[in-house]
Amino acid sequence: MIHRESTAMDSKPDDWTLLIVDDNSENIRVLGNILRHHGYQIAIASSGHEALQRLPWIKPDLILLDIMMPDYDGFETCRRLKAWNQTRDIPIIFVSAIDDTDQIVRGFHLGAVDYVTKPFIKEILLARVETHLQLSQARQYLGLLNLELRRDLEKQRTLGEQDPLTGLANRRILEPRLKSELARMARQGQPVSVAMIDLDCFKQINDNFGHQVGDELLILVAQKLRENLRETDIAIRYGGDEFCLIFPETPLTAIKRSLNRIQQLLSNLSHYRESQPVTASIGAVQAFPKECWQALLGRADQAMYRAKQEGRNQVYYETENTHLIKR
Numbered sequence: 001m002i003h004r005e006s007t008a009m010d011s012k013p014d015d016w017t018l019l020i021v022d023d024n025s026e027n028i029r030v031l032g033n034i035l036r037h038h039g040y041q042i043a044i045a046s047s048g049h050e051a052l053q054r055l056p057w058i059k060p061d062l063i064l065l066d067i068m069m070p071d072y073d074g075f076e077t078c079r080r081l082k083a084w085n086q087t088r089d090i091p092i093i094f095v096s097a098i099d100d101t102d103q104i105v106r107g108f109h110l111g112a113v114d115y116v117t118k119p120f121i122k123e124i125l126l127a128r129v130e131t132h133l134q135l136s137q138a139r140q141y142l143g144l145l146n147l148e149l150r151r152d153l154e155k156q157r158t159l160g161e162q163d164p165l166t167g168l169a170n171r172r173i174l175e176p177r178l179k180s181e182l183a184r185m186a187r188q189g190q191p192v193s194v195a196m197i198d199l200d201c202f203k204q205i206n207d208n209f210g211h212q213v214g215d216e217l218l219i220l221v222a223q224k225l226r227e228n229l230r231e232t233d234i235a236i237r238y239g240g241d242e243f244c245l246i247f248p249e250t251p252l253t254a255i256k257r258s259l260n261r262i263q264q265l266l267s268n269l270s271h272y273r274e275s276q277p278v279t280a281s282i283g284a285v286q287a288f289p290k291e292c293w294q295a296l297l298g299r300a301d302q303a304m305y306r307a308k309q310e311g312r313n314q315v316y317y318e319t320e321n322t323h324l325i326k327r
Helices: 025-037 048-058 074-083 101-110 122-160 171-188 202-209 211-227 252-267 293-309
Strands: 017-021 041-045 062-066 092-096 114-117 193-199 234-239 242-247 280-286 314-317
Touching: 017 025, 017 048, 025 041, 025 122, 041 048, 048 062, 048 074, 062 074, 062 122, 074 092, 074 101, 092 101, 092 122, 101 114, 114 122, 171 234, 171 242, 171 293, 193 202, 193 252, 193 293, 202 211, 211 234, 211 242, 211 252, 242 252, 252 280, 252 314, 280 293, 293 314
Parallel strands: 017 041, 017 062, 062 092, 092 114, 280 314
Antiparallel strands: 193 242, 193 280, 234 242
8 A cells, every 4th residue: 555654735835836837027926926935836937838848847736827928828738738648637727817707618628727817816826726736636646546456456356366376377267268268269260278287196295295395396387387388378276286278279289299298397397205206197178169168178177087097197188089199
């Protein structure tokens, strides 16, 4: 969360810089003296064009803008300020000797926050300036809080979809991702393949060496998966010592080299004790047209169990023509 020692309401006048834009030097002198006496930092521009040129360096907190000026009048200057991302949130108070309803309304439509008439009434001028500065600072502070809140919510959402041990995605994303990939296959005709991985005799590792060693092995397996998959592939810790891999827009024939490499890497780990080698059984399938995600996952799971039944430490690939093909 954001930690601040003070809020916008605690700010002092000398924390703020005001830009006066007016082509009349006497107006600038009078207005500047009132604001400086109250403690504000003052910057000056004698035309709208000059104000637009100097703004990136001045970075004012509020602009007091005269309406009747050469080159760009106050309305055109305001329009340009509100069209520029760097300045559109700066509050603008129009200053004019003309108390005309149409002009006032036009200024508000362009994005001004207030309108002050000449000659200035000191107390009213200062009250309006202070009010809009504090409102602007409060909006900025609320914007920061809102941004921090969105980041926290995104972080919580990410953590909710992440396995805390391995850092891989967890089972929560399996159904929506499979549905999404199957829908894309239906629209675009691009194949999707799925693999299930189960570590062989993992219970013996936990029983012989303890759960900490088992956890370290799972972390190492997740690392190997990340290192040997494409950025577009999705690795999920399905549960316990089981992992699910989703290969978007990829036929079964295109993932064989990757899965064979993963199987070999896992069989070469041997982990911490050579007396307890690490191996994995892997089953891989390609989605059928109009297949539901449960059926697809079930076939991958069945292929993985066939790999175990045939002696473990191997990959089985199910195809449409031959039920299961051993690597």
